[in-house]
Amino acid sequence: MKMAKSGDARWISHLDLMRAIERALRRAHIGVAYSQGYNPLPRLSFASALALGSTSEAEYFEVDLARPMLSTCFRSALEKQLPPGLEVREVCEVPSTGASLAASVKVATYRVTVDLPAPGDRAALHRAAGRFMKSSSHTLSRRREGKTRLVDARRLVQRLETREERDVLEFEMDIFLDPQGTVKPEEVIAALAEMIPITLAFGAVRTHRIALHRTMIEKGGDG
Amino acid sequence: MPPRPDSVADTLEKLLPRVTRPARYTGGEWNAVRKDHRMVEILFALAFPEVYEIGMSHLGSLILYDELNRREDTACERVYAPWVDMEAELRRSGLPLFALESRRPVAEFDILGISLQYEMNFTNALNLLDLARLPLLAAERHAGHPLVLAGGPCAFNPEPLAPFLDAVVLGEAEEVIHEVVDACREDKRRAGARSRTDLLRQLAAIPGVYVPSLYRVTYGPDGKLATFGPTGPGVPERISRRWVSDLDRAHHPQRPVVPYLETVHDRAMVEIFRGCTRGCRFCQAGAIYRPVRERSPARVRDLARCLIDATGHQELSLAALSASDYSAIEDTVRSLVDQEGGRGVGVSLPSLRADAFSVGLAQQVQRVRKTGLTFAPEAGTRRLRDVINKGVTEQDLREAMESAFRNGWHAVKLYFMIGLPTEGREDLDGLVDLIREGEGVYREVTGGKGRQLKLAVSISPFVPKTHTPFQWEPQCSLEELEERQSYLRRRIPRRVRLSWHDAHLSRVEAVFARGDRRLARALAEVWAMGARFDSWSEQFDYRRWREAFARTGIEPAHYAERCRDRDELLPWDHLDSGVDKSFLWRERERAFAALPTPDCRWAACTGCGVCGTRAAPTGESWGKARRGEDRSSASG
Numbered sequence: 042m043k044m045a046k047s048g049d050a051r052w053i054s055h056l057d058l059m060r061a062i063e064r065a066l067r068r069a070h071i072g073v074a075y076s077q078g079y080n081p082l083p084r085l086s087f088a089s090a091l092a093l094g095s096t097s098e099a100e101y102f103e104v105d106l107a108r109p110m111l112s113t114c115f116r117s118a119l120e121k122q123l124p125p126g127l128e129v130r131e132v133c134e135v136p137s138t139g140a141s142l143a144a145s146v147k148v149a150t151y152r153v154t155v156d157l158p159a160p161g162d163r164a165a166l167h168r169a170a171g172r173f174m175k176s177s178s179h180t181l182s183r184r185r186e187g188k189t190r191l192v193d194a195r196r197l198v199q200r201l202e203t204r205e206e207r208d209v210l211e212f213e214m215d216i217f218l219d220p221q222g223t224v225k226p227e228e229v230i231a232a233l234a235e236m237i238p239i240t241l242a243f244g245a246v247r248t249h250r251i252a253l254h255r256t257m258i259e260k261g262g263d264g
Numbered sequence: 265m266p267p268r269p270d271s272v273a274d275t276l277e278k279l280l281p282r283v284t285r286p287a288r289y290t291g292g293e294w295n296a297v298r299k300d301h302r303m304v305e306i307l308f309a310l311a312f313p314e315v316y317e318i319g320m321s322h323l324g325s326l327i328l329y330d331e332l333n334r335r336e337d338t339a340c341e342r343v344y345a346p347w348v349d350m351e352a353e354l355r356r357s358g359l360p361l362f363a364l365e366s367r368r369p370v371a372e373f374d375i376l377g378i379s380l381q382y383e384m385n386f387t388n389a390l391n392l393l394d395l396a397r398l399p400l401l402a403a404e405r406h407a408g409h410p411l412v413l414a415g416g417p418c419a420f421n422p423e424p425l426a427p428f429l430d431a432v433v434l435g436e437a438e439e440v441i442h443e444v445v446d447a448c449r450e451d452k453r454r455a456g457a458r459s460r461t462d463l464l465r466q467l468a469a470i471p472g473v474y475v476p477s478l479y480r481v482t483y484g485p486d487g488k489l490a491t492f493g494p495t496g497p498g499v500p501e502r503i504s505r506r507w508v509s510d511l512d513r514a515h516h517p518q519r520p521v522v523p524y525l526e527t528v529h530d531r532a533m534v535e536i537f538r539g540c541t542r543g544c545r546f547c548q549a550g551a552i553y554r555p556v557r558e559r560s561p562a563r564v565r566d567l568a569r570c571l572i573d574a575t576g577h578q579e580l581s582l583a584a585l586s587a588s589d590y591s592a593i594e595d596t597v598r599s600l601v602d603q604e605g606g607r608g609v610g611v612s613l614p615s616l617r618a619d620a621f622s623v624g625l626a627q628q629v630q631r632v633r634k635t636g637l638t639f640a641p642e643a644g645t646r647r648l649r650d651v652i653n654k655g656v657t658e659q660d661l662r663e664a665m666e667s668a669f670r671n672g673w674h675a676v677k678l679y680f681m682i683g684l685p686t687e688g689r690e691d692l693d694g695l696v697d698l699i700r701e702g703e704g705v706y707r708e709v710t711g712g713k714g715r716q717l718k719l720a721v722s723i724s725p726f727v728p729k730t731h732t733p734f735q736w737e738p739q740c741s742l743e744e745l746e747e748r749q750s751y752l753r754r755r756i757p758r759r760v761r762l763s764w765h766d767a768h769l770s771r772v773e774a775v776f777a778r779g780d781r782r783l784a785r786a787l788a789e790v791w792a793m794g795a796r797f798d799s800w801s802e803q804f805d806y807r808r809w810r811e812a813f814a815r816t817g818i819e820p821a822h823y824a825e826r827c828r829d830r831d832e833l834l835p836w837d838h839l840d841s842g843v844d845k846s847f848l849w850r851e852r853e854r855a856f857a858a859l860p861t862p863d864c865r866w867a868a869c870t871g872c873g874v875c876g877t878r879a880a881p882t883g884e885s886w887g888k889a890r891r892g893e894d895r896s897s898a899s900g
Contacts, residue, residue, distance in 0.1 A: 049291070050292075052286040054285075056526075057524045060524075065294075067572065067578070067607055067608070067609075068575070081608060124292070242278075244280075
């Protein structure tokens with residue numbers, strides 16, 4: 042199923058979203074298959090976790106059903122039970138033998154809107170984006186649990202385009218979802234800001250996921 | 265001018281990325297009730313002075329939310345204590361405390377109802393008033409401010425909060441809350457001409473409503489309460505607790521709010537009965553929720569189905585003070601597991617007695633999902649358990665653990681208290697013996713093969729509570745409590761996972777549990793010094809409390825460590841739980857003689873006084889006879 046996440050629903054974390062979907066399925070009386078064992082869990086898998094605070098029109102998940110069901114029936118039953126901010130976009134039946142959804146998704150496309158601290162920063166950020174894409178690598182260091190890890194952000198950003206709106210700057214980027222580790226769109230923007238350097242306010246960067254792609258980018262990508 | 269809801273929303277947008285778990289503050293959950301404020305007369309902010317995940321787990325608040333929102337004239341919205349990071353953001357940005365549903369500032373509501381579950385939330389209650397930009401003192405608020413109402417178990421001694429509260433509801437609020445809202449609505453319709461004092465006088469006339477400002481208190485030279493009484497005519501001398509007589513006729517929420525965040529009790533709850541007459545002498549809940557009133561099994565099953573349909577929860581909890589005491593518990597659990605198991609829903613029993621019967625029940629509920637087992641023997645020896653009237657024998661416990669281990673459990677949690685009246689070294693030794701016995705039983709059952717036993721033991725200092733037979737008793741001194749903790753720490757095997765309830769925190773709790781109005785200044789002082797979330801040991805800072813007591817001239821030992829005389833006027837004597845003070849004293853004497861008092865469900869009436877005030881409760885006729893035969897051995 043393909044779903045959109047908007048409004049206050051963007052403050053639902055990935056784990057909480059999985060639980061919210063599980064509950065919606067139960068409210069909709071959709072017979073879900075459960076895992077075996079100590080603590081049976083519904084067979085529900087998401088393509089890619091979305092960062093807390095981001096909106097999306099391309100959240101995908103698969104669910105194993107205990108009883109077969111028409112996708113149109115599934116859709117109308119579930120739609121009525123989804124909390125505000127979550128919306129069904131597409132439902133289709135897939136064979137249950139395929140590889141996991143998470144493993145098959147390779148690239149994510151994001152639209153990132155940045156509130157500018159000063160009007161002059163627009164051109165500077167625009168130029169920074171150009172320099173970033175021309176460089177051969179751009180290493181970010183990330184600290185987690187006391188350890189520092191280095192990530193080449195440039196390698197993971199396959200496309201970065203800018204579009205100017207009234208008092209904001211809009212970016213569109215394709216990011217490679219490398220199973221070894223990927224980069225968040227906000228980290229890319231922070232890296233650009235650091236190149237200038239300017240400081241962006243908290244909440245100045247808003248991320249919206251537009252699409253997920255199963256293959257490396259061919260322009261226009263599939264769903 | 266206070267900010268409008270949409271400007272609250274705009275500012276909130278900027279704050280949310282900066283705080284942990286923003287979903288605590290967004291509202292908009294499934295089943296949340298959002299009403300058009302232009303279509304109602306009364307806006308009721310229902311506040312819980314704890315963090316969202318705890319507040320959302322409280323069944324009583326869900327019941328009131330449902331009761332109030334069923335009124336066409338009222339919109340009830342939720343408020344929780346913002347965590348310290350959010351408080352900092354609210355204060356920095358100048359955003360006032362708002363209700364989750366509409367994001368409207370709390371100060372614009374007609375009533376702010378605060379649930380008082382625990383003394384250590386008192387600082388949060390003050391903080392809610394301040395974050396809402398309301399004057400802390402009731403005397404400084406006027407008709408344009410929300411009426412500040414409190415309820416919950418701490419309403420049975422709200423004296424330390426007396427100057428901050430307009431009115432207090434004593435007992436079960438689901439009926440009396442409507443009378444309070446009606447009075448507020450009439451008051452609002454008359455508008456202009458009337459003052460806050462007029463409304464308060466009117467509220468004081470409602471049975472079960474206590475208006476602290478209408479009573480005068482004097483203290484003697486010995487620091488004890490000297491007199492307590494109403495300031496004028498029409499104000500009752502004593503306030504009687506309210507309770508509903510028939511649980512089947514009482515409403516139960518059928519569409520409770522489903523949180524996104526994982527809450528403490530993240531499950532659908534059906535209240536199967538209210539009250540407990542086991543009569544544990546330390547337990548306040550066992551006194552203030554009497555008598556026992558059961559919901560019929562048919563109604564429980566209907567509610568279970570409704571709740572899962574409306575929430576989609578994967579777990580159904582049968583809520584009660586002691587779930588295994590429900591008359592039809594076996595049949596009910598079996599039929600619920602049959603009814604709900606098919607859609608992946610498990611049943612859980614939050615409160616089990618330490619006997620084999622209860623383990624049998626736990627076995628039933630494990631058919632879908634396996635959880636841990638928790639027992640609360642409370643004390644280490646039979647003698648001390650007789651003192652506190654916790655009728656669990658060594659044999660009960662042994663059988664319970666044996667049965668649990670035979671049925672595949674390998675994780676068990678035991679709860680104990682230390683510092684109980686008459687406790688001596690041999691009782692502490694007995695506690696250690698019980699733990700070793702548990703390990704021994706596990707070795708016997710498993711023959712030393714298979715998984716290692718995971719035994720967790722939690723030990724809390726005893727805090728004497730009002731309206732219990734121990735309300736006159738001193739709490740152990742801090743030094744003595746710490747001494748007993750270290751005595752146990754040296755003797756309990758290291759492989760046991762031990763958790764201790766902070767003795768300093770229990771000490772402050774004991775001061776406020778039996779406090780009087782003079783404590784209000786210390787409370788305001790400690791709040792001003794930054795005390796918040798004092799029930800969280802990482803937020804609690806004893807030095808701050810000690811300093812606040814010193815600055816306001818409060819001697820904590822006077823409240824915590826003093827043994828009261830039989831005829832001492834107690835600060836909560838005017839609040840009538842329905843249980844007679846003479847019964848409590850009789851129970852105190854039986855405690856010191858180590859005489860157990862059996863449960864009146866299976867033995868003779870104990871004469872506690874609750875049923876005398878009204879006809880005996882209904883709704884249990886289908887259970888009583890049967891359980892008299894099979895379960896009498898479980899009591900005593």
